[in-house]
Amino acid sequence: xxxxxxxxxxxxxxxxxxxxxxxxxxxxxxxxxxxxxxxxxxxxxxxxxxxxxxxxxxxxxxxxxxxxxxxxxxxxxxxxxxxxxxxxxxxxxxxxxxxxxxxxxxxxx
Amino acid sequence: xxxxxxxxxxxxxxxxxxxxxxxxxxxxxxxxxxxxxxxxxxxxxxxxxxxxxxxxxxxxxxxxxxxxxxxxxxxxxxxxxxxxxxxxxxxxxxxxxxxxxxxxxxxxxxxxxxxxxxxxxxxxx
Numbered sequence: 001x002x003x004x005x006x007x008x009x010x011x012x013x014x015x016x017x018x019x020x021x022x023x024x025x026x027x028x029x030x031x032x033x034x035x036x037x038x039x040x041x042x043x044x045x046x047x048x049x050x051x052x053x054x055x056x057x058x059x060x061x062x063x064x065x066x067x068x069x070x071x072x073x074x075x076x077x078x079x080x081x082x083x084x085x086x087x088x089x090x091x092x093x094x095x096x097x098x099x100x101x102x103x104x105x106x107x108x109x
Numbered sequence: 110x111x112x113x114x115x116x117x118x119x120x121x122x123x124x125x126x127x128x129x130x131x132x133x134x135x136x137x138x139x140x141x142x143x144x145x146x147x148x149x150x151x152x153x154x155x156x157x158x159x160x161x162x163x164x165x166x167x168x169x170x171x172x173x174x175x176x177x178x179x180x181x182x183x184x185x186x187x188x189x190x191x192x193x194x195x196x197x198x199x200x201x202x203x204x205x206x207x208x209x210x211x212x213x214x215x216x217x218x219x220x221x222x223x224x225x226x227x228x229x230x231x232x233x234x
Contacts, residue, residue, distance in 0.1 A: 001171075032216065032219070034219045034220060036154075036221075038154075043204055043206070043224035043225065043226065043227060044146075044154065044204075044206075044221070044224065045224075046220065046221055046222055049219065049220045055220075055222065056209070056222075087153065087154055089154075089156070089219050091216055091218065091219040095171075096168050096215055096218065097156075097170060097171065098144075098156035098170070098218055098219055099156070100153055100154040100155065100156065101153075102153055103153050103154075
């Protein structure tokens with residue numbers, strides 16, 4: 001099974017800061033990775049799919065990059081509305097297995 | 110606007126089963142795929158499996174392979190997850206989610222654009 005290691009577990013930053021969250025896969029997943037945002041008490045929201053494609057309706061301050069085993073989600077200028085937990089999701093279409101990372105809780109300083 | 114409306118909260122005893130439904134309010138039912146994802150209290154997200162109504166293909170996470178059934182009724186635009194052999198570890202919020210229209214391949218199980226409101230399942234004696 002492919003394991004996903006997400007870091008950091010928590011992150012505290014100020015409004016306007018550039019924020020980066022990382023997911024590492026235990027083996028290459030090419031670009032088979034998505035990023036989700038989950039606010040307290042709500043269902044997750046898709047931000048990025050195929051590692052770097054921005055889902056429709058998602059603000060352009062969110063971006064994804066990476067391939068193989070290392071991936072990043074970047075928020076270019078943190079906004080108060082970005083207070084949430086962020087999860088990566090890898091998908092092995094062959095098995096198929098879909099594995100979420102452990103999550104990164106983003107707090108506003 | 111697409112909405113996924115899930116059935117209400119359930120309380121079950123250990124060893125029993127639960128069936129959660131998810132009705133789509135709009136869109137051609139076979140034009141997308143549906144995943145079921147759960148979240149235990151204070152924990153992360155876990156993909157349980159999914160269904161591609163267009164082909165009738167169902168896929169399950171290995172962890173749940175032996176005790177979960179995912180199905181769909183196109184006539185009512187409703188998907189279901191049926192989980193058997195419940196233990197306290199199955200206490201969680203269960204979500205259905207679907208891909209955007211025209212996204213019907215297996216990778217679309219991960220491109221979940223629309224989500225239900227979640228169904229709380231509590232397993233307790």
